[in-house]
Amino acid sequence: MRAAVIGYNIFAVGGTTQSNLNLLTTLNQHYTSTVYFNYLPFNATDTHQLKRRHHGLAKTQFALIKDLFEQESQSVGPYDVIWITREDLFPLSTIFRNANPQALIVGEVHTPLALLDDNLPGLNDLSCVRVATPSIKEAFEERYNFKRIYVQTVGLDHLKWGKIDDQLSPNFVVQSRFFEKQKDIMYSLRLINDLKQHGKTNFHLYIQGTGADEFDYRSYIDGNHLRSMVSINRPLPRHYTYLSTSKFETLGYSIAETVAQGHQVLAYLGDDDVIYENFKDVPMVHWIEKHSLAEDADKMIAISQHAVTTDEFEQSQAALKTMAADYYSRFIDRTHQFEDLEFNLQPLTDKDKLQIQQTIENKLGPLNPGLTRRIYYRMIKAPIFKKIFGLRFFQRVKKKVK
Numbered sequence: 001m002r003a004a005v006i007g008y009n010i011f012a013v014g015g016t017t018q019s020n021l022n023l024l025t026t027l028n029q030h031y032t033s034t035v036y037f038n039y040l041p042f043n044a045t046d047t048h049q050l051k052r053r054h055h056g057l058a059k060t061q062f063a064l065i066k067d068l069f070e071q072e073s074q075s076v077g078p079y080d081v082i083w084i085t086r087e088d089l090f091p092l093s094t095i096f097r098n099a100n101p102q103a104l105i106v107g108e109v110h111t112p113l114a115l116l117d118d119n120l121p122g123l124n125d126l127s128c129v130r131v132a133t134p135s136i137k138e139a140f141e142e143r144y145n146f147k148r149i150y151v152q153t154v155g156l157d158h159l160k161w162g163k164i165d166d167q168l169s170p171n172f173v174v175q176s177r178f179f180e181k182q183k184d185i186m187y188s189l190r191l192i193n194d195l196k197q198h199g200k201t202n203f204h205l206y207i208q209g210t211g212a213d214e215f216d217y218r219s220y221i222d223g224n225h226l227r228s229m230v231s232i233n234r235p236l237p238r239h240y241t242y243l244s245t246s247k248f249e250t251l252g253y254s255i256a257e258t259v260a261q262g263h264q265v266l267a268y269l270g271d272d273d274v275i276y277e278n279f280k281d282v283p284m285v286h287w288i289e290k291h292s293l294a295e296d297a298d299k300m301i302a303i304s305q306h307a308v309t310t311d312e313f314e315q316s317q318a319a320l321k322t323m324a325a326d327y328y329s330r331f332i333d334r335t336h337q338f339e340d341l342e343f344n345l346q347p348l349t350d351k352d353k354l355q356i357q358q359t360i361e362n363k364l365g366p367l368n369p370g371l372t373r374r375i376y377y378r379m380i381k382a383p384i385f386k387k388i389f390g391l392r393f394f395q396r397v398k399k400k401v402k
Contacts, residue, residue: 002078003027006037006065006092007085008364011046014177015154015253016110020085022155025056026328027081034060037068037075039089039364066367068095069357079103087111088363090122091356097125098348104339106130110154112248113139114272115182120144121359128338132250133277150334153278154251156324162261164313170203170304171240172266175254178211185209185217187245187268187290193224194297203300205230206237241303245288247271251278256323259284259316264308266299278323284308284316 005027007020027034047062067075076099084090085108093105107126113136128148131137137149176183185207192205207217207230214232221230242258244267252275255265265285269276279285286303288296361367
């Protein structure tokens with residue numbers, strides 16, 4: 001049996017990347033071959049390094065999405081199962097469905113619904129859509145009038161179990177993309193500022209990540225004289241509480257990874273309560289509600305004085321292992337009802353393919369980047385440029401290039 005996974009950029013970091021790595025590792029245990037289609041350009045060095053870091057990808061082949069649009073392309077099939085792991089790429093389902101009439105084509109919803117467009121082209125040619133929680137399923141069904149949906153948590157096979165961090169600590173850690181619209185890192189800075197205003201200057205916040213909003217964070221830090229209490233992209237301390245103030249997540253990989261390493265978490269419920277839905281049964285995750293800055297700052301003080309117990313750690317491990325268990329078996333059970341569906345297929349013309357390509361490129365940029373873009377894509381893989389491109393000025397350059 002053959003499987004294909006389609007995504008934006010598996011060579012980057014992030015939750016969707018980790019989900020795809022876990023997915024491919026699982027598929028390679030059950031399928032004869034797997035192919036991964038990447039939107040952004042890559043080279044042999046990229047794939048070699050990726051396989052060296054992730055041994056579960058040893059038999060995965062890598063291709064470019066642009067290859068699907070070539071005349072008489074052999075890349076479109078045959079496949080038994082196909083995963084499309086970014087909503088902007090759902091229009092590709094029409095091309096894959098035409099070439100693989102009986103394939104199970106799964107569209108994965110990784111973006112919080114609040115950030116998704118009201119129109120999702122390509123839904124009708126999907127066999128089904130995977131979402132993370134029952135509440136997302138209900139909201140998705142109502143919003144898009146689409147009923148072929150199943151609920152399953154993304155794979156968690158990558159979790160590395162560490163030792164319990166049972167030390168009291170005034171340190172807090174945020175690890176996130178600097179994407180304020182979703183992550184709301186500014187709220188964590190406001191919490192630290194509130195502590196400072198009340199004389200609690202022994203607390204320290206460590207923020208790690210990159211993105212356009214770094215400039216705003218640094219401006220807030222300087223404007224409120226918080227340099228002694230906040231560090232950005234500095235080495236992390238040994239003992240800390242993880243802080244998540246994100247407005248939306250479909251899972252919250254960083255929360256699961258932190259708990260697995262033995263650190264407690266203080267997390268916001270989420271504007272849609274999905275984060276709470278995912279981790280309400282994990283004792284090491286404690287909650288803030290954003291109703292009152294002062295109340296949430298008090299919770300930071302309280303949790304800094306709480307040492308994780310062995311019982312809490314063991315119960316949290318058990319909860320995460322339950323979430324992660326039997327991923328492939330659950331997938332088979334929950335998608336069986338969507339196999340061998342009948343679709344109204346029409347031959348695809350060159351005009352049809354061009355329209356699909358344009359729909360995707362309007363969202364994600366050109367499939368065949370010019371020289372300037374190719375140079376840019378290579379530059380940002382270098383560590384020094386990853387740091388530089390986190391600043392707002394260079395983010396503006398980045399948007400123009402893309």
